[in-house]
Amino acid sequence: xxxxxxxxxxxxxxxxxxxxxxxxxxxxxxxxxxxxxxxxxxxxxxxxxxxxxxxxxxxxxxxxxxxxxxxxxxxxxxxxxxxxxxxxxxxxxxxxxxxxxxxxxxxxxxxxxxxxxxxxxxxxxxxxxxxxxxxxxxxxxxxxxxxxxxxxxxxxxxxxxxxxxxxxxxxxxxxxxxxxxxxxxxxxxxxxxxxxxxxxxxxxxxxxx
Amino acid sequence: xxxxxxxxxxxxxxxxxxxxxxxxxxxxxxxxxxxxxxxxxxxxxxxxxxxxxxxxxxxxxxxxxxxxxxxxxxxxxxxxxxxxxxxxxxxxxxxxxxxxxxxxxxxxxxxxxxxxxxxxxxxxxxxxxxxxxxxxxxxxxxxxxxxxxxxxxxxxxxxxxxxxxxxxxxxxxxxxxxxxxxxxxxxxxxxxxxxxxxxxxxxxxxxxx
Numbered sequence: 001x002x003x004x005x006x007x008x009x010x011x012x013x014x015x016x017x018x019x020x021x022x023x024x025x026x027x028x029x030x031x032x033x034x035x036x037x038x039x040x041x042x043x044x045x046x047x048x049x050x051x052x053x054x055x056x057x058x059x060x061x062x063x064x065x066x067x068x069x070x071x072x073x074x075x076x077x078x079x080x081x082x083x084x085x086x087x088x089x090x091x092x093x094x095x096x097x098x099x100x101x102x103x104x105x106x107x108x109x110x111x112x113x114x115x116x117x118x119x120x121x122x123x124x125x126x127x128x129x130x131x132x133x134x135x136x137x138x139x140x141x142x143x144x145x146x147x148x149x150x151x152x153x154x155x156x157x158x159x160x161x162x163x164x165x166x167x168x169x170x171x172x173x174x175x176x177x178x179x180x181x182x183x184x185x186x187x188x189x190x191x192x193x194x195x196x197x198x199x200x201x202x203x204x205x206x207x208x209x
Numbered sequence: 210x211x212x213x214x215x216x217x218x219x220x221x222x223x224x225x226x227x228x229x230x231x232x233x234x235x236x237x238x239x240x241x242x243x244x245x246x247x248x249x250x251x252x253x254x255x256x257x258x259x260x261x262x263x264x265x266x267x268x269x270x271x272x273x274x275x276x277x278x279x280x281x282x283x284x285x286x287x288x289x290x291x292x293x294x295x296x297x298x299x300x301x302x303x304x305x306x307x308x309x310x311x312x313x314x315x316x317x318x319x320x321x322x323x324x325x326x327x328x329x330x331x332x333x334x335x336x337x338x339x340x341x342x343x344x345x346x347x348x349x350x351x352x353x354x355x356x357x358x359x360x361x362x363x364x365x366x367x368x369x370x371x372x373x374x375x376x377x378x379x380x381x382x383x384x385x386x387x388x389x390x391x392x393x394x395x396x397x398x399x400x401x402x403x404x405x406x407x408x409x410x411x412x413x414x415x416x417x418x
Contacts, residue, residue, distance in 0.1 A: 069352040106349025110360040119328040140315025143278040151319040155364040
C-alpha cells in the first residue's frame with residue numbers, strides 16, 4: 001500500500017515499511033500504477049492532485065473533534081493517532097497540538113529550525129552561521145553561534161515544556177528526534193502522520209477496493 | 210550634541226531631546242556640519258564612516274568587562290548604562306544581555322518580531338498574516354493567526370522570564386515597549402543605547418573639543 005503526505009517543500013511516501021521523500025519538483029514527475037492514499041497541505045497542488053485518477057484524498061474521512069479553524073490535515077492525521085498528549089511536528093514549521101480525551105484543545109506554530117537559520121542570515125551577515133546543537137542551557141552564551149542556538153533551542157524547549165506539563169510528548173518531523181532529546185518521557189515517531197492515515201484505511205476498508 | 214546609533218536597517222539619531230530615524234539610504238544622504246558621535250554595527254558602512262571627518266566613533270572608548278566574543282557595540286552601549294539586570298533590545302533581532310555587578314555574564318539572540326512574520330510568510334502562504342498582539346497565553350489558540358502569535362510571543366516571553374528570575378528588566382528597541390508590557394517591574398527606555406553613548410562623553414570630556 002502506498003501512502004503520501006504532501007507538504008510545502010516535500011512529499012513523504014510510505015510503501016509498506018519503505019519511507020522516502022521527494023521534492024515537490026520530483027513529486028510532479030512521480031508516476032505509479034498503484035493507488036496512492038494521500039493528504040496534502042500544499043495549495044499549489046490541489047488541482048493537480050484532483051486530476052490524478054490513482055490519487056485518493058484521505059482528508060474527507062478524518063472525523064476529528066476540534067474548534068480550531070483551518071487545522072492542517074497533516075496535523076489532524078498526527079493527532080488522530082493519540083487520545084491524550086502533545087504532538088510536536090518539527091518540519092519547515094513546528095506545530096504543537098494538545099489532545100485530551102480524544103479532543104483537540106488547540107495548538108500553535110513556531111518556525112522550523114532551518115527557517116530560524118534563514119531568518120538570522122537575512123537579518124545580518126554577522127548572524128549567518130550553523131547552530132551549535134550541543135549548546136548548554138545552564139550557562140549564558142559567550143559567542144554569536146551559541147547566542148543564536150540558545151535563543152532558538154531554549155525558546156522552543158521552554159514553550160513545549162510549558163505546554164506539556166505532565167502530558168506525554170510525541171515528536172515527529174525532520175527535527176523531531178533532535179527536539180525529543182531535550183525531554184524525558186518523549187516519544188519520537190517518524191511515521192506518526194502515516195499512522196493516522198493507516199487508521200483511516202482500517203476504519204474505511206472499502207477504500208482498498 | 211548629535212548622537213547616532215547605526216544598525217543594519219536604520220540609523221537612529223538623538224539631537225538634544227529630539228529623536229529621529231533614517232533608513233540606511235537616507236543616512237548616506239545625510240549631511241551635517243556638527244560633530245556626530247556614533248556607534249555602528251553595519252559592516253557595509255565601516256569604510257564610509259571612516260572617510261567622514263565629522264563622524265566620531267565612540268566604540269574605542271567603551272571599557273567593558275565581558276568574555277563574550279564579538280559583542281555588538283550597540284549591545285555594549287546599552288549594557289554600559291546598568292550595573293545589574295537584564296537588557297532586552299527588541300529590533301530586527303532581539304538581543305538579551307545579562308549584567309551582574311557591572312560584569313556581562315553573557316547573552317543570546319532571537320529574531321525580531323517583524324522577522325518572525327517574514328519567515329512565516331516564507332514558509333507557506335497559509336502562514337502569512339498579521340499577529341494578534343492581544344493573544345491570550347492562558348488558552349490554546351484556535352486559529353492560525355493566534356497560533357502564530359502565541360508561538361512567537363509566548364516563546365519570547367518564557368525565555369526572557371527564565372533569564373530574568375528576580376533581576377530587573379530593561380527594554381529598548383522598536384518592539385521593546387510591547388514586550389515590556391508582559392512583565393511587572395520592567396522598564397522601557399527608548400534611549401538606552403544613547404545613554405551609554407552619553408556616559409562615554411561624560412567620561413571623556415575632551416571628545417567635545
